[in-house]
Structure formats: structure tokens, C-alpha cells
Amino acid sequence: MHLFITLTPQKELELPVHYNHLVQAAVYGTIDPELAVFLHDKGYESGSRRFKLFTFSRVSGRFEANRDKNTLRFTGDVSLTLSSPVNDFCQSIANGFLTRGQIRLGSHFAEVKAVTVRQFTVRGEKVLLRTLSPVVAYSTMRRLDGRKYTCYFQPGDPDYSGLIENNLRKKYQAFFNREAPPGEVKVRKTGNLKMNLVNYKGTIIKGYSGLMELTGPTELLQMAVDGGLGGKNAQGFGCVEMVVSGNEQF
Incomplete structure (x- = not known):
């Protein structure tokens, strides 16, 4: 909602x-x-x-x-x-x-x-989203000396859709207390995306804004619309609104 x-x-x-x-x-x-x-x-x-x-x-x-x-x-x-x-x-x-x-x-x-x-209601397994705040996809990795660092990804990177899907599945499981439905989530940028660098309490966070097309299980697409797309949502990232859904033409 x-x-x-x-x-x-x-x-x-x-x-x-x-x-x-x-x-x-x-x-x-x-x-x-x-x-x-x-x-x-x-x-x-x-x-x-x-x-x-x-x-x-x-x-x-x-x-x-x-x-x-x-x-x-x-x-x-x-x-x-x-x-x-x-x-x-x-x-x-x-x-x-x-x-x-x-x-x-x-x-x-x-x-x-x-x-x-x-209430934006997803109908079908495809949705076009407009970002209202930058979408963040990241992974925490370790350097050779054992120190952790954060690697940010952008739409089109090989790991991007997988990170978005994994995040949505965990949100779904956390909220509904059951496993998310099967099916792959794919993210495709539509037009040019803008990179945004945001300083949140001293930490630089990288996200992207613009139009994104998502395909996948309807339930996970609905979670993206309502709960936010990508990570760090409660810090003001990944807020989106639905442009069109389901069988409507993009």
C-alpha cells in the first residue's frame, strides 16, 4: 500500500x-x-x-x-x-x-x-516500475586480509537480478512466514538509469533510479511494489510505484 x-x-x-x-x-x-x-x-x-x-x-x-x-x-x-x-x-x-x-x-x-x-495491485508476471528513490543492490565481501567491504551492483550486471530476487524472497518469507513461490525474477532497465550517491550517516550508498521492468512470480512482484525494491528500504531506498502490470503493453 x-x-x-x-x-x-x-x-x-x-x-x-x-x-x-x-x-x-x-x-x-x-x-x-x-x-x-x-x-x-x-x-x-x-x-x-x-x-x-x-x-x-x-x-x-x-x-x-x-x-x-x-x-x-x-x-x-x-x-x-x-x-x-x-x-x-x-x-x-x-x-x-x-x-x-x-x-x-x-x-x-x-x-x-x-x-x-x-493500493497498486500486480496482475500477472510482469510489471513496469518507476523509482521514487534509488534502488540499491549490494553484496558484502571480504578482502584477502579478511576485512569486509560492500560491492554495489547496477541493472545489467550478471548478479543484479539474483540479488533482487533473493532479497524479495527473504522479505516474503519474513512477512508471510512461508517460502516464496518458485520462479525466477528478472530485472531489465527501460531507458537510461541515473546513478545516485547518497551519504547516509557517513556511509556512501550507491543506487539507481529510472524505469525498471520486472518479470517473475506475481507475489514477489507485489512485494517489490509494496515493500520496496532492493536493499536498505527503511533508509529511504527502493520506493517504487507501478506504471503498468500484467498483460498491458509497456
Whole structure:
């Protein structure tokens, strides 16, 4: 389920260029405290992996970049999209926004102007997705000296689809507590993709944004739409919206 939030800043909204952690803090501060503790400390488990099963978009609106301060100054209303397969999360975040009437982003406050809810339903085994925040696919590896490092992949790399599929299967198992249906997930870029480098609390994360076509089991495609595509979703990556699905022509 997707929630589209329209916000009216009380003053001009000025955010650091890398603001994901501020939106994440606003999400945890808006939902029910018990749910926030569960998601932050535990989440949904699949083996050794834990998933928050929510994601969010970039902040969208007219802005001016200040290179000297490394900030973005938004003018007028801004919008934010959140998505999750967890009904309790969607209900809690919607109630929180509407009840509080405002959210805090860093040192700035914005009034909640509107909350719109939409369920994108995947029909069939093919879907075209538009990214609302960069999609991240990565693997942790070891150097010869034993130190770990993170290797990021892009659509078209030999391991990319496999990483996306494995991530979706684990999310599905964590949420439904059963094995995901059989079938291979394939990711194909449609048109040009943009590489994005995001500094999240001192860590540089590489992701890609644009249009992506996914084929595979309907249930896993639905998880991608609702729970996010790729990794690091709760940090503001992999939020997508469905363009067309099933037998519709791309």
C-alpha cells in the first residue's frame, strides 16, 4: 500500500542534500511507539536477516540548491510517498500524520495538507516500475586480509537480478512466514538509469533510479511494489510505484 503525503512547510524548508535520516526519524516519530520499537529493534525476520518492510521516497517539490551550504531550499508544498505491505504500519502512519497535523524534518516543521492512500495491485508476471528513490543492490565481501567491504551492483550486471530476487524472497518469507513461490525474477532497465550517491550517516550508498521492468512470480512482484525494491528500504531506498502490470503493453 502507498501513502502520498502533501506537506506545507511552516517556513521555507531547507534540508541537507543527504536528508534520508531526517525522513526516517520523522517516520519513527509518527507511528505508534510500540510499533516503532518493534520495527527499529526487531522487525520481520528471515534467518539472520531482519526487515522493517517499509520504505519512502525522496522529498519532491520545487527547490533551489545551495552549493556553499550543501542544502536544498524547497519553496511551496512538498510531497512524500511511503509504502509498506504491513497494514498496521500504513494505518499507524496515516493516523499519526492526520492526528498530529504536522511532521518535523530536522529543525523544520511542515503541516500535513493531505494524505492519499492507494493500493497498486500486480496482475500477472510482469510489471513496469518507476523509482521514487534509488534502488540499491549490494553484496558484502571480504578482502584477502579478511576485512569486509560492500560491492554495489547496477541493472545489467550478471548478479543484479539474483540479488533482487533473493532479497524479495527473504522479505516474503519474513512477512508471510512461508517460502516464496518458485520462479525466477528478472530485472531489465527501460531507458537510461541515473546513478545516485547518497551519504547516509557517513556511509556512501550507491543506487539507481529510472524505469525498471520486472518479470517473475506475481507475489514477489507485489512485494517489490509494496515493500520496496532492493536493499536498505527503511533508509529511504527502493520506493517504487507501478506504471503498468500484467498483460498491458509497456
